[in-house]
Amino acid sequence: MLLKFFEAVRASGVSCTPRELLDLVGVLKQGAAFADSEAFYFLSRCCLVKDEGSFDRFDRAFDGFFRGISRADPEDFSAAIPDEWLRQALAEEMRDPDGKALSFDKLEDLLDELKKRLEEQEGRHVGGSHWIGSGGSSPFGHSGENPGGIRIGGSGGKNQARWRMQQPNYRGLDSSEQLGTRNMQMALRRLRRFTRIGREEELDLPATIAATARNGGMLDIRIAPKRKNNVRVLLLLDVGGSMDPYIELCEQLFSAARSEFRQLEHFYFHNFPYESLWRESRLSQQEVMPTQELLRRHRCDYRVVLVGDAAMSPYEIVSPLAGEEGVESNWVQRLTEFFDRVIWLNPLPEDRWASTDSIGIISQLVNGHMYPMTPDGIADGTAYLSR
Amino acid sequence: MKFEGTERYIAGKELQVAVNAALSLQRPLLVKGEPGTGKTMLAMEVASSLGMPLVEWHIKSTTSAQQGRYEYDAVARLRDSQLGSEIDDISHYIRRGKLWESFVAEQRVALLIDEIDKADIEFPNDLLQELDRMEFHVYELDRTIKAIHRPLVIITSNNEKELPDAFLRRCFFHYIDFPDRNTLEAIVQVHHPDISRELLRDALRAFFELREVPGLKKKPSTSELIDWIRLLMSDEIPAQLLHESDGTRLLPPLAGALLKNEQDLHLLDRLAFMHRREQR
Numbered sequence: 208m209l210l211k212f213f214e215a216v217r218a219s220g221v222s223c224t225p226r227e228l229l230d231l232v233g234v235l236k237q238g239a240a241f242a243d244s245e246a247f248y249f250l251s252r253c254c255l256v257k258d259e260g261s262f263d264r265f266d267r268a269f270d271g272f273f274r275g276i277s278r279a280d281p282e283d284f285s286a287a288i289p290d291e292w293l294r295q296a297l298a299e300e301m302r303d304p305d306g307k308a309l310s311f312d313k314l315e316d317l318l319d320e321l322k323k324r325l326e327e328q329e330g331r332h333v334g335g336s337h338w339i340g341s342g343g344s345s346p347f348g349h350s351g352e353n354p355g356g357i358r359i360g361g362s363g364g365k366n367q368a369r370w371r372m373q374q375p376n377y378r379g380l381d382s383s384e385q386l387g388t389r390n391m392q393m394a395l396r397r398l399r400r401f402t403r404i405g406r407e408e409e410l411d412l413p414a415t416i417a418a419t420a421r422n423g424g425m426l427d428i429r430i431a432p433k434r435k436n437n438v439r440v441l442l443l444l445d446v447g448g449s450m451d452p453y454i455e456l457c458e459q460l461f462s463a464a465r466s467e468f469r470q471l472e473h474f475y476f477h478n479f480p481y482e483s484l485w486r487e488s489r490l491s492q493q494e495v496m497p498t499q500e501l502l503r504r505h506r507c508d509y510r511v512v513l514v515g516d517a518a519m520s521p522y523e524i525v526s527p528l529a530g531e532e533g534v535e536s537n538w539v540q541r542l543t544e545f546f547d548r549v550i551w552l553n554p555l556p557e558d559r560w561a562s563t564d565s566i567g568i569i570s571q572l573v574n575g576h577m578y579p580m581t582p583d584g585i586a587d588g589t590a591y592l593s594r
Numbered sequence: 595m596k597f598e599g600t601e602r603y604i605a606g607k608e609l610q611v612a613v614n615a616a617l618s619l620q621r622p623l624l625v626k627g628e629p630g631t632g633k634t635m636l637a638m639e640v641a642s643s644l645g646m647p648l649v650e651w652h653i654k655s656t657t658s659a660q661q662g663r664y665e666y667d668a669v670a671r672l673r674d675s676q677l678g679s680e681i682d683d684i685s686h687y688i689r690r691g692k693l694w695e696s697f698v699a700e701q702r703v704a705l706l707i708d709e710i711d712k713a714d715i716e717f718p719n720d721l722l723q724e725l726d727r728m729e730f731h732v733y734e735l736d737r738t739i740k741a742i743h744r745p746l747v748i749i750t751s752n753n754e755k756e757l758p759d760a761f762l763r764r765c766f767f768h769y770i771d772f773p774d775r776n777t778l779e780a781i782v783q784v785h786h787p788d789i790s791r792e793l794l795r796d797a798l799r800a801f802f803e804l805r806e807v808p809g810l811k812k813k814p815s816t817s818e819l820i821d822w823i824r825l826l827m828s829d830e831i832p833a834q835l836l837h838e839s840d841g842t843r844l845l846p847p848l849a850g851a852l853l854k855n856e857q858d859l860h861l862l863d864r865l866a867f868m869h870r871r872e873q874r
Contacts, residue, residue, distance in 0.1 A: 226763055234615045249611040257762035259626060259769040408656070426676050428669055469715075497808065503857065 209235075212272050216255055219268035223255040230254050244273075409433045438510060438593070439470040441501075441546075445515030447478040453554035456580060457514060460552070464512075472509075474501070478519050480538045498538050502545050510592045511542060511549040514580070517569045518555070524568050539572045549573050550588040554580040603632070603639035604781050612768040613640055622725050622747035624762070627770030630815030633750040634708055636770075641704035646746065649699070651692035652708045659720030662693040662707075663730050663739075684734050693724055694739055702743035711751040718761040726764055773816065775802070785820050786827060797823055800846045804853075807862065814852040822851040 213228045231254040235247075248269060256265045414429035421427070442464055444457060464471055474484040474496055484501060486494040524537060543549045551569060553560070557579045560566045570577040576591055578584035597613040599605030605613075616623035625633045641648035651662060667687045674681050681687075696705040710718060724730050728741035749765065751757065773781060775798060782794060801822075805813050814822075825848050846852070853859050 222759075224763055230619060230621065230766075233619050237618045245607065246611050249608045250615055253608075253612040253615060253766045253768055257624070257765065257767045262769070426672060428673075 212251075213255075215272040216251075216265060216268045219264045219271075221256055221261045221265050221268065223257075227255050437470075438468060439506075439508065440464065440468045440472070441505060441509045441511045442471060442473040443480060443484065443511065443513045444473060444475050445478060445513075446475045447515075449478070449516055449518055450554070453516065453580075456554050460514065460580065460585075472505075476515075478515070479523050480513070480542070482538065498541075502541070505546075507546050509546055511546045512588070512592075513539070513542075513549070513551045513573070515551070515553070516555050517551065517553055517566045517577070518563050519565050521564050521568060524565060524572075537572070539569060543573055548592045548594070549576065550592060551577040552580045552585065552588060553577055557584075597640055597643060600639045600643045602784055603635060604777060604784060605636075605639075606777075609636070609768060609770070612766055616748075616766045617644075617746060619766075620744045620746075622749055622765045624749045624751065624757075624765040624767050625770060626751050626753055626767070628772055628815050629752055629812070630817040631770045631772060632816055633770060634706065637704060637706040637708075637748040637750070640746070640748065641706075644704070644746075646702055646704045647699065648704045648706060649692055649696040649745070650706045650708060653710055653713045653717070655712055655714070657713050657717070659717055659724075660691075662691040662721070663724070664691050664694055664732060665689045666734050688732070688734060693730065696745040697728060697739055697741040699743065699745070703745045705745040705747045707747065707749045709752060710749050711753060711757065718757050722760060722764065725761075778816065778819070781816060782820065782823060786823055789823065789827065793823075793826065797826060801852070804846070804849075804862075807865070810853070810855075810858050810861070812853070812855055812858065818852050818854070822848060825851050 209228070209232065213223070216223060231251055234250060234254065251269070252262070252265055256262060409431055411429040411431040414431070415427065418427035418429055419425065442461070444461070450457070461473070464473075474486060476484050480498060482499065483495045483497050486496045524539075551573045553566065555563075555566070560570075560577075566577070576588070578588040597605070597610055597617065599610065612623060615621075625636060627633055637650075638648060640646075665688070666684075667689065671681050671684075671687045692705065696703050725747060728744050729738055731738050778798060779794065782789065782798075797819075801814065801819050804810075829848070849859065849862070853862065
């Protein structure tokens with residue numbers, strides 16, 4: 208029974224090992240949690256789960272296993288869309304720069320309509336032009352054709368959804384992946400600013416010899432602080448659907464950066480950085496970091512690296528800034544203005560950049576510092592960053 | 595031996611189960627949670643309630659695993675040799691670290707490794723052997739130090755850095771949630787038994803409202819609340835004043851005890867100002 212439970216927990220995506228199962232058995236043998244399901248729950252959790260981010264997954268596996276009910280796949284959209292998102296989005300007004308026909312003039316109407324349809328709709332729809340579902344030309348749902356629509360779930364058909372409402376349950380970029388990262392790491396290595404800071408803990412050989420000689424042969428030991436790479440890096444990664452083909456590449460970059468920079472912070476965004484970013488990949492709503500706060504929390508000497516394919520419909524970029532009145536700029540522009548050095552790494556091959564409008568716009572926003580995500584491109588980018 | 599919370603520390607069942615599991619299997623217990631939710635307090639209270647001496651090892655960014663074992667002061671020995679002193683006894687130049695101390699103690703001790711995430715990213719990996727087998731080798735003396743009584747190891751982390759997998763596999767894990775209103779009430783009453791009901795209610799309300807303010811760099815947590823209430827009580831601030839000062843709009847009295855960050859205080863000031871302007 209415990210083995211099956213262990214399998215169920217593993218199947219839910221919590222990484223636990225036989226070693227931990229043995230621990231659990233060991234504790235149970237000692238009589239802890241005898242005939243006490245609550246204690247068993249706590250005990251198994253503290254043995255098997257080592258990260259509060261996985262608690263939710265464990266809970267579902269536990270529940271599913273002991274009650275025989277699977278809650279893993281809720282088809283309930285209204286629960287999946289946080290209320291906050293709707294509210295935030297409502298506060299903003301979208302414009303269409305090309306004056307192309309939109310099925311709804313304002314985002315507000317669109318969202319109102321979405322809310323209404325969510326209430327009316329029961330069950331799942333594929334195709335058709337009205338209900339939320341996959342395919343079809345309704346403004347809501349995924350894999351559809353309506354350019355002014357909102358994508359819900361699914362993997363996106365035409366890179367056109369204005370606002371991606373998918374709950375961002377993207378997986379964390381795995382930094383343990385080491386193979387293939389070596390040449391990237393070499394490229395990143397240029398981004399170094401060595402300074403001697405902190406405690407004196409290294410023998411300063413030349414100074415020691417000089418001092419000892421001056422001392423008439425009596426040892427006079429001199430020590431100096433260690434040299435440390437003092438560069439601070441802020442990595443913002445796109446984990447939107449269109450980035451799926453480049454996940455492996457991003458993992459490599461992330462893992463290289465992680466091992467190269469001691470002072471690295473990373474956040475995730477979806478398609479284009481708006482007023483909030485995600486701190487962690489696993490949890491969704493709780494882990495939101497307002498971009499405004501990001502600017503408050505970091506000094507302007509942070510080197511900012513944005514990673515994304517920059518492919519989206521142009522009005523996703525040029526919408527006015529939400530929240531503050533009278534500010535006619537967007538977040539990438541503000542990042543560029545705030546931080547000394549900002550670059551954008553694009554995994555898309557360089558020869559295809561010209562065919563997407565949004566890449567040109569974004570490239571301008573970062574003052575032309577968009578680089579391809581190849582070792583050479585990264586080397587060029589870091590050369591600019593370390594200047 | 596069983597831990598059941600103490601008079602001064604409210605331990606939920608969850609926590610008791612975790613501590614007792616760590617005690618019975620003699621594995622380290624890793625405790626995570628927001629700063630100020632009582633992670634370090636936990637180790638102290640567990641030690642005192644079980645009657646164990648507590649060995650505290652506070653980790654800084656420069657701490658290395660070797661410092662926990664021992665340090666060999668070669669420079670001192672070199673200097674002594676120049677001055678012609680007796681230098682044959684190497685053990686004279688070996689300083690014992692916290693791990694050594696806790697391994698050779700005469701009774702079972704509790705070892706607190708505080709804020710392990712402050713150290714270098716490789717630090718936890720360097721401790722695997724020590725935590726697993728509770729022994730290490732001293733090369734200078736060619737001697738292995740083995741724990742006489744396996745200490746109860748409690749490790750705290752603020753989640754600043756992710757800990758390596760191999761390390762996590764060897765620990766039990768407990769996450770201290772931010773307490774809900776009722777638990778918080780109980781915690782405050784443990785620390786300030788003679789607090790009046792109104793003051794407690796109003797203070798908690800102002801506190802939770804303050805935690806709701808978006809954009810704070812550091813949300814106030816349990817330890818700040820307890821300090822703040824102590825100040826309120828010693829200054830005899832009338833509960834009424836808290837009523838008027840609605841946490842999100844006006845700064846509550848003595849807010850400096852709750853918000854330790856200049857920018858946060860500034861942010862709150864600005865919110866208060868904007869609110870007053872709206873009312874006009």
